[in-house]
Every structure is written in structure tokens, then in C-alpha cells.
Amino acid sequence: MKEINDQAVQQVEEKALAIRRHIISMLCEAGSGHTGGSLSAADIVACLYFWEMKIDPAHPDWADRDRFVLSKGHAAPVLYAALAERGYFSPEKLMTLRKLGSRLQGHPDKRKLPGVEASTGSLGQGISWAVGMALAGKMDKKDSRVYAIVGDGELEEGMVWEASMAAAHYKLDNLLVFVDHNGLQIDGRITDVMSPEPITDKFRAFGWEVISIDGHDIRAIMKALNNARNIKGKPVVIVAETIKGKGCSFMENKVEWHGTAPNKEEMEKALAELV
Amino acid sequence: MKKQATREAYGKALVELGQQHHDIVVLDADLSKSTKTAEFAGLFPERFINAGIAEQNLMGMSAGLAASGKVVFASTFAVFAAGRAFEQIRNSIAYAELNVKICATHAGITVGEDGGSHQSIEDVSLMRSIPGMCVVVPADGPSTRQLLLELYERSGPAYLRLGRLAVPHIYNDDLKLQIGRGIELKDGKDATIIACGIMVEKSLQASEILAGEGIMVSVVDMHTIKPLDQELVIRKAQETGAILTVEEHSIIGGLGSAVCEVVSEYCPVPVLRLGIEDQFGQSGSPEELLQHYGLTVDKIAQKVRNLLKIL
Numbered sequence: 001m002k003e004i005n006d007q008a009v010q011q012v013e014e015k016a017l018a019i020r021r022h023i024i025s026m027l028c029e030a031g032s033g034h035t036g037g038s039l040s041a042a043d044i045v046a047c048l049y050f051w052e053m054k055i056d057p058a059h060p061d062w063a064d065r066d067r068f069v070l071s072k073g074h075a076a077p078v079l080y081a082a083l084a085e086r087g088y089f090s091p092e093k094l095m096t097l098r099k100l101g102s103r104l105q106g107h108p109d110k111r112k113l114p115g116v117e118a119s120t121g122s123l124g125q126g127i128s129w130a131v132g133m134a135l136a137g138k139m140d141k142k143d144s145r146v147y148a149i150v151g152d153g154e155l156e157e158g159m160v161w162e163a164s165m166a167a168a169h170y171k172l173d174n175l176l177v178f179v180d181h182n183g184l185q186i187d188g189r190i191t192d193v194m195s196p197e198p199i200t201d202k203f204r205a206f207g208w209e210v211i212s213i214d215g216h217d218i219r220a221i222m223k224a225l226n227n228a229r230n231i232k233g234k235p236v237v238i239v240a241e242t243i244k245g246k247g248c249s250f251m252e253n254k255v256e257w258h259g260t261a262p263n264k265e266e267m268e269k270a271l272a273e274l275v
Numbered sequence: 276m277k278k279q280a281t282r283e284a285y286g287k288a289l290v291e292l293g294q295q296h297h298d299i300v301v302l303d304a305d306l307s308k309s310t311k312t313a314e315f316a317g318l319f320p321e322r323f324i325n326a327g328i329a330e331q332n333l334m335g336m337s338a339g340l341a342a343s344g345k346v347v348f349a350s351t352f353a354v355f356a357a358g359r360a361f362e363q364i365r366n367s368i369a370y371a372e373l374n375v376k377i378c379a380t381h382a383g384i385t386v387g388e389d390g391g392s393h394q395s396i397e398d399v400s401l402m403r404s405i406p407g408m409c410v411v412v413p414a415d416g417p418s419t420r421q422l423l424l425e426l427y428e429r430s431g432p433a434y435l436r437l438g439r440l441a442v443p444h445i446y447n448d449d450l451k452l453q454i455g456r457g458i459e460l461k462d463g464k465d466a467t468i469i470a471c472g473i474m475v476e477k478s479l480q481a482s483e484i485l486a487g488e489g490i491m492v493s494v495v496d497m498h499t500i501k502p503l504d505q506e507l508v509i510r511k512a513q514e515t516g517a518i519l520t521v522e523e524h525s526i527i528g529g530l531g532s533a534v535c536e537v538v539s540e541y542c543p544v545p546v547l548r549l550g551i552e553d554q555f556g557q558s559g560s561p562e563e564l565l566q567h568y569g570l571t572v573d574k575i576a577q578k579v580r581n582l583l584k585i586l
Binding site: 063067069109110111117118119121122124125127128129130131132133134135136137139140158159162163165166169170 | 321322324326329331334338340342343345362367370
């Protein structure tokens with residue numbers, strides 16, 4: 001059990017803020033991309049990269065590392081920002097997002113960028129990679145863990161449930177999946193477009209341990225991560241209640257910000273709030 | 276003549292590989308008895324994963340295992356592998372250049388009685404279109420074994436197309452071959468038959484009939500459809516001036532198309548394609564279906580005669 005104290009919480013909060021500022025700047029520079037869902041996952045990603053995971057940026061291929069799969073690959077900016085902050089590459093490179101020749105592809109490309117564990121973006125596939133990685137970890141009797149974030153809209157993909165069935169069947173207690181439950185997808189509210197609710201009941205019925213938290217409460221995320229580590233014999237899902245666009249008041253809970261990048265003016269407005 | 280289905284040879288070769296290499300993991304989707312991965316599963320249960328009837332997750336888990344350093348052999352029927360899980364193969368396996376060998380059995384119409392829904396006649400076309408994907412179609416048991424051993428040594432994604440039906444041995448067990456290099460089985464100056472899979476043996480038989488008529492044809496076993504042995508195709512086009520392709524696959528997008536692409540660009544000569552015309556299969560015994568769709572020794576010989584008339 002890792003100790004959760006004010007200092008640790010504050011450190012991760014600072015990183016989450018830095019990640020959000022990067023997200024806004026890089027998306028503005030790119031001129032396109034997914035702002036809302038990157039911001040909603042920022043606190044979870046910050047906890048993983050700056051508190052939870054056993055990783056070494058100097059040795060991204062270290063065999064015993066923990067692994068993180070961003071199954072909702074369109075939120076690539078939150079992953080890139082975390083990797084840059086963690087020291088995998090220079091933060092200046094964030095400004096190459098989505099540009100020709102960049103290692104920072106529109107959706108994560110494992111071949112191009114060290115630290116990216118899975119090429120994702122086609123929804124539903126990342127969680128399946130994570131299950132495969134967790135199986136490999138079990139086979140090799142490693143104590144490393146596999147983490148993934150899926151979107152709540154992504155739960156509409158049938159493949160997510162194929163993977164969920166397999167994770168429980170193979171008792172993958174080295175697998176922890178977050179659902180970034182921000183309630184919105186491109187065409188509107190998830191409950192209007194194609195409701196995946198009740199999410200917690202579904203995962204429970206599939207044989208998972210389910211933890212529900214506020215996905216923007218760093219202390220709550222840390223606590224859930226601590227608890228998850230002690231659950232044996234089944235995979236754990238943390239259903240994190242989040243706000244799409246979190247941190248920028250004019251973006252919050254606005255479906256328009258799913259796949260829109262801020263212009264210069266909007267960027268300045270956003271950065272003024274992110275302090 | 277000894278007969279063996281290529282899926283049988285695959286199952287045996289997997290066990291051989293499993294004994295030698297500990298990084299091998301085999302996955303199946305509830306068809307292990309049919310795909311012949313069951314023997315591996317029995318011997319190495321800790322390295323076998325049944326995905327259940329869930330081919331998308333079969334491919335996704337394969338990607339995750341390969342990304343963790345495993346050499347993955349993923350099996351199911353061709354129609355479900357290349358068809359149903361196409362996009363998982365594309366985005367999770369091939370796009371990431373992962374070391375996953377998709378070993379698909381029950382390809383083509385010789386699936387037989389199960390009918391058109393289960394007869395994959397477009398899998399080579401689909402797999403060939405994916406950047407970096409290696410596509411291999413063995414002709415018999417011994418070459419299946421050799422090609423599988425070669426695929427293990429060759430890093431990256433691959434699609435191995437296997438059949439249900441027992442087919443005669445063409446090769447001995449000591450055969451040596453290379454991925455991407457076609458095998459010249461017969462040398463003749465009048466035309467070249469380029470075949471793959473179960474049609475190689477039939478092409479050899481057809482060449483005997485033709486020889487009796489004074490028509491001397493070359494026969495090539497083009498076991499690797501991608502990367503295609505362009506050099507050999509061009510040389511045979513130059514040497515014989517006419518080519519017939521023969522495959523148990525749609526004439527759209529498979530071996531015939533691959534050969535045409537090379538010939539038309541580098542050495543235009545007449546090419547005829549024998550395969551399944553643009554239509555689905557149906558129920559019937561494999562032998563009846565081969566007759567019905569024209570994949571016979573006589574039809575091959577006839578096509579060569581037609582080809583020579585064009586010249």
C-alpha cells in the first residue's frame with residue numbers, strides 16, 4: 001500500500017495542470033484534434049505516470065515495466081503530454097503533433113514514439129491489447145501490471161466486451177482498466193446515442209471488481225489504485241466520473257469540444273484558467 | 276502417394292516449434308480441433324489461449340502478447356480471420372508491425388459441405404492489401420512445415436493460408452525453401468503455370484497431359500503471394516511468353532492479380548487467370564465443388580491450350 005499524503009497529491013495535481021496546459025497548446029498548434037476527452041482523462045493519466053506506474057523513461061523497453069494502453073486513442077495529446085513531462089522526450093516536440101513526419105501521430109503509433117505501448121485509435125482494440133499484455137505478464141510470472149483507459153462511448157464497441165469476458169475468464173488481476181465516464185460522444189450524450197449504461201453493473205456481471213470514483217479527485221484515484229492492487233483473482237475496472245473539457249470552463253460538458261482544437265484566442269482563454 | 280491436409284502439417288509443425296522455442300504462444304477461437312492447434316494446446320497448456328468465439332479479441336490479444344515479446348500464432352477459419360477480424364489485423368497487428376502469424380485454416384471452397392458462408396475465397400486479396408503483410412499459401416504438408424519454420428524466423432506479421440482437405444505430398448520432408456522465392460517445379464518453354472496451394476499438384480498433373488500433346492510448360496509453386504517473387508515472374512514471362520495462374524481463390528485480388536500486376540508493369544505477355552469467378556461458393560463435397568467451379572486438371576490443361584491460341 002503506497003502512502004497517500006498531501007505532498008504526493010499536490011505533486012500529481014501540479015503534473016495534471018502541466019499536462020492540461022500542454023494539451024491546449026499542442027492542439028492549438030496542430031489546428032485539429034480531440035480536446036475534450038484529453039482533458040477529461042488528464043488527472044487519471046497524471047496519477048498513473050507520476051504516482052502509480054513502475055516505468056523508466058531512460059529505458060522505455062525495460063522488460064519488467066508496467067504498461068499503459070490508451071484505448072481511447074483519440075485522446076493522444078494527454079498521453080503525449082504525460083510522456084513529455086515524464087521525460088520520454090522534450091516537451092518542445094509536443095508542438096509537432098499531427099504534422100508530417102512527426103513521431104506524435106494523430107493517434108498513438110507504437111512504432112514511432114518510445115513510451116507508447118500500443119497503437120490505438122480504432123476503438124475497442126486497445127483494451128484487447130491490454131488483455132494480451134496481462135496474459136503475457138502472467139505467463140512470464142512477472143509482477144508488472146497493465147493499465148488501460150477506455151472511453152465510455154468506446155464501450156459501445158462489441159470488442160470491449162469480448163476483451164472483458166476474456167480478462168475475467170483468465171483471472172487477470174494484473175489488469176486495471178479505467179472508464180473515462182464523461183458522458184459525451186461525438187454525436188451527443190452517450191445515453192442518447194447508444195447507451196452503454198449501466199456500466200458498473202455490466203462489468204460486475206462480466207466478473208470484474210468495480211470501483212466508482214470521481215475521476216478528477218487525485219486522492220480518490222490514488223486510493224482506488226491502492227485498493228485495486230490488493231484485489232486478487234479478477235480484473236479491476238475503475239469507473240471514473242469525469243467532465244469532458246475539464247479545466248476550461250467554456251469547454252466543460254460541451255460536446256462540440258470532442259473533436260475541436262482551440263484557436264489562438266481560445267487557447268489564451270484556456271491557459272488563463274489553467275493556473 | 277502420401278496425403279495430408281496442410282492444417283494437419285501445421286498442427287504438427289507448431290508442436291515442433293513449441294518444443295524448440297519457449298517464446299511461442301498459440302491462440303485459437305474455439306476451433307482448435309479443426310485448426311489442429313489442439314495438440315499444441317494439450318502439450319503446452321500454459322502457452323495456449325482460447326479466445327472463445329471472439330475473433331476480434333483473438334487478434335487484439337495477439338497484438339498485446341506480441342508487443343510483450345511473444346511470437347504469436349493465431350488460428351481460426353480463414354473467413355473469420357481475414358474477414359471478420361480484418362480491421363483488428365490491420366490496425367492492431369500490421370500497423371504496429373507485430374510478430375503475429377495468422378494461421379487460417381479451411382480456406383477456399385474445399386471447406387465443402389459447410390457452404391458459401393464458410394468458404395473464404397477473398398482472404399488472400401484482403402491480406403495482400405495490408406501494408407507489410409506477408410501472405411503464404413503452402414501446397415502440401417512438407418512445405419507447410421518448412422514455411423511455418425521460416426515464418427517463425429521472419430519477424431513481422433504474416434498470413435498463412437491452410438486447407439481442410441488432405442492433399443498429396445509434392446515435396447519430401449528435407450525440402451528447403453525460402454519465403455518470397457517461388458519454386459520452379461518444372462521447366463518448359465511454351466508457357467508457365469504459376470499456382471499456389473492445392474492447385475500446384477493439379478498443375479503438375481496438367482503439365483503431364485500437355486506434355487503428351489507436345490506442349491511443354493513450366494510449373495511454379497508460388498507459395499509466397501507477398502512479397503511476390505517478381506524476379507521469377509518476370510523471368511518466366513520472358514522465357515515462355517505466356518502465363519496461366521491457378522488458385523483456389525477468387526480471380527480478383529489473389530495470386531492471379533499479383534502476377535498480372537508484375538507482368539503488366541515489367542514484361543507484358545498474355546496472362547490467363549484460373550480461379551473462382553466473381554461468385555460465392557455453395558455446399559457440396561470438395562471434389563464436386565472443384566469440378567463445379569472449374570478447378571480441375573482438365574480445366575488447367577484447357578486454359579493452357581487457350582492461352583497458346585492467343586499468342
